Amino acid sequence: MRPHHQHRRHSKIATNDGVVVEISSDGHSLLINIARAILARILFIVHSIATIWQAVGVHKDNSVWSFALISVAILIEGGYAVIMRAGDERKWFSASVLLYILATAPPIWMLETEICKWRVEKDGQENRDERKDSIEEMRLQLLEQLLLVVLILNRWLLPKGSSVSREQVSQILLAYLAISSDIVEFFDVFKEKTVYTNVFLQRIVLYVWTLSLLQFPFVLTVSRARKMRLALTNEEVIVDRTKGMWQVIYDVDLWAIVLANSLQGKSYK
Incomplete structure (x- = not known):
């Protein structure tokens, strides 16, 4: 009698970038993979549409709905990922x-700018209903902070494929949690009077905040980054002599580490 695992067949699909993805014929795991990919994108779309809807109501400008077209692009990208890679991320x-991020960050800019205007008006009006303003402000801020929650949740939810181990996934999530805790502090700056009364300072903070969000689309191999930093700290550099100079230049993990570190460094200076 043959072992059970020998009955499991695998098929290979070649993507446009030349990567061969091996897909298990196990229907249960395949369905879970696809379901996770679809659910993650539904969360992206729901939150982005909710943010756009609030920005339209607060900003009184229907042209903000144009960002919803980017949300539609998430559906197209998701369909491609399901068909070509069985839901797996690159x-x-x-x-x-x-x-x-492209669909949600600009509406959040508008919401935060409007909140700053409310604070200026509140300072100039003594009879203003502060309780009502605080509730409205808190509701919009909650919507803004949900961006990071959705990013981290979907980073865990999106299928990673067999190329990324569970240990790497956990380390990546911990790194994103650390980054998110720093990003959250950006919105505390808007509570300072020198910021919410100065449009130029508001734009600088929002620009840096957006720049810091661009770390999330790039997937770091955190364990490798940690080993590299440890090696540099101990003044020990291990070079694989089988790799040529061009292979080092085209090392994706190395460039991802450099990119994330440069973005994080610029954001928190």
Whole structure:
């Protein structure tokens, strides 16, 4: 009698970038993979549409709905991922995360700018209903902070494929949690009077905040980054002599580490 695992067949699909994806014929795991990919993109779309809807109501400008077209692009990207890669994300870059940030960050700019205007008006009006303003402000801020929650949740939810181990996934999520805790502090700056009364300072903070979000689409191999930093700290550099100079230049993990570190460094200076 043959072992059970020998009955499991695998099929290979070649993507446009030349990567061969091996897909198990196990229907249960395949359905779970696809379901996770679809659910993650639904969360992206729901939150981005909710943010756009609030921005339209607060900003009184229907042209803001144009950002919903980017949310539609998430559906197209998701369909491509399901058909070509059985829902798996690419090893080093997530297009759905980038599209989500592009669709959601500009409406959040508008919401935060409007909140700053409310604070200026509140300072100039003594008889203003502060309780009502605080509730409205808190509701919009909650919607803004949900962006990071959705990013981290979907980073865990999106299928990673067999190329990324569970240990790497956990380390990546811990790194994103650390980054998110720093990003949250940006919105505390808007409570300072010198900021919410100065449009130029508001734009600078929002620009830096958006720049810091661009770390999320790029997937770091955190364990490798940690080993590299440890090696540099101990003044020990291990070089694989089998790799040529061009192979080092085209090392995706190395460039991902450099990119994330440079973005994080610029954001928190």
